[in-house]
């Protein structure tokens with residue numbers, strides 16, 4: 001099986017990746033999107049900005065993160081499984097890469113405040129962290145349902161000096177947190193940057209966030225070449241909005257590696273979505289006949305999103321990447337299995353990617369394949385929820 | 398259904414020295430919403446904006462969000478709202494205001510055609526940017542539907558010129574940086590945005606977002622050609638004002654506006 005290779009290039013000048021992307025925002029926000037695009041383009045062409053970005057990520061963010069071999073699980077599955085250890089980055093997930101980039105950019109634009117949305121709380125914690133580091137004010141919008149599911153992350157954000165604003169509109173989850181952050185951005189755009197947490201939203205966010213996350217893909221490519229002497233046969237990542245997947249895919253898109261994104265079964269924008277416009281972008285969306293957006297449902301707050309970043313919709317359309325799903329039960333199994341066999345408690349989000357690998361090893365993934373999984377975050381934030389679920393199922397006393 | 402056409406009607410009123418009052422309500426927000434539309438027309442509205450409820454209204458504050466929730470819970474769909482509008486006998490134009498996904502989902506030509514069929518001659522899509530409006534714009538003009546565009550306080554003069562050139566019906570001047578909702582005071586940004594666009598267009602310029610009471614409506618129409626009043630009316634309707642309460646509120650705005658003129 002050979003995958004088509006294709007590098008993940010820049011979007012068109014209006015922010016399109018093929019038929020997806022663009023900039024669908026109310027006029028009051030258009031000037032801010034244009035300003036941000038200009039500021040990012042300028043910064044990203046500036047070696048001094050790259051140097052600062054990389055230096056903060058190494059001295060503060062814990063980069064580079066290692067690639068670990070899963071010896072015991074590999075043997076059980078009959079494949080060679082490697083993990084890119086974003087769980088070891090500061091704040092416990094890949095989200096730190098993006099927020100350091102955007103916080104530095106916020107300062108470069110002369111803004112003093114950041115707002116952010118969060119689902120699981122990881123992006124909120126990362127944003128609060130970057131804001132504390134760089135002396136920015138930070139407010140995080142979080143669906144009320146998620147503030148309950150992830151109460152400890154609310155406390156973490158507050159410890160870090162951020163304000164957490166519970167969102168009570170709509171489904172009270174990630175999608176509504178994005179709505180509320182956008183509404184606030186309209187009113188406060190003068191001195192406020194909206195630090196979006198994934199490769200979604202209006203141009204330039206999907207492109208910019210991918211670029212900030214591409215650092216993990218570049219590292220992983222070099223690390224795989226050292227360990228395997230080659231690229232892996234499969235590169236697998238979970239997909240909520242798609243930032244950790246975009247980061248790791250970008251390191252391998254021009255290689256023969258097969259790229260697999262794994263969505264939550266109840267939030268599968270590629271498998272069950274229809275093209276449409278939400279949160280400033282054209283992408284694949286869960287929606288009804290009339291175009292009302294449906295709520296996503298998953299055990300993982302970080303994947304409870306009815307859309308997907310536009311570049312993923314494009315990669316799916318061209319066939320360069322393939323998108324699969326994992327359901328709640330197999331995700332719980334995968335989480336426990338990795339914990340026991342490798343001593344790594346994964347977050348629920350990357351446990352989706354692992355669940356797919358476990359299911360498909362020896363099936364869609366031929367025995368003997370090399371597989372790189374992006375371990376996008378650690379499970380600390382999820383252990384209380386997982387314990388409750390296991391207790392409720394009678395699987396833990 | 399020979400309702401007057403949006404731009405023709407509004408230009409004529411402004412040419413005769415009148416000021417424009419454009420109330421907004423959400424389709425399906427109550428059982429008697431159609432009676433309310435009728436009552437608003439009789440109370441002195443020059444055109445009426447009909448919101449079609451969308452699940453994720455990013456340009457709207459809590460009041461209009463709530464109206465959308467109520468309307469959706471009552472089973473309102475774009476098609477059900479349009480079908481009901483077709484039954485009205487009105488002598489002022491109707492403008493639909495909603496979000497782009499509903500149109501994209503229905504199909505540009507089909508949706509524009511339906512608007513024309515039911516006698517809606519204008520459409521406002523706040524999240525459809527100038528850069529992305531070509532396909533809709535073509536379908537709308539083919540169907541004879543005016544697409545009203547927004548200019549914001551943050552819009553540059555160069556952008557404002559492009560927006561003025563593409564807008565039809567009227568020009569919607571966003572009166573403050575923020576989402577829809579009532580405000581205690583009219584922002585200084587109203588004067589700035591109106592001064593910015595007035596030299597750029599002969600279209601009627603209506604100010605919306607934040608116009609909440611008769612005094613504010615009078616103040617705003619002292620600067621611009623008209624006022625759009627949304628949240629202040631929608632809140633009263635959510636509180637149960639009914640067609641009569643809505644009409645008396647709009648009549649009070651009408652009176653304040655005309656008094657000043």
Ligand SMILES: Cc1ncc(COP(=O)(O)O)c(C=O)c1O
Nearest residue numbers: 122240241242243244302349377
């Ligand atoms: C650990 C982890 N992985 C993945 C995600 C999903 O986001 P994305 O698809 O942008 O990587 C989240 C979101 O909160 C997360 O916390």
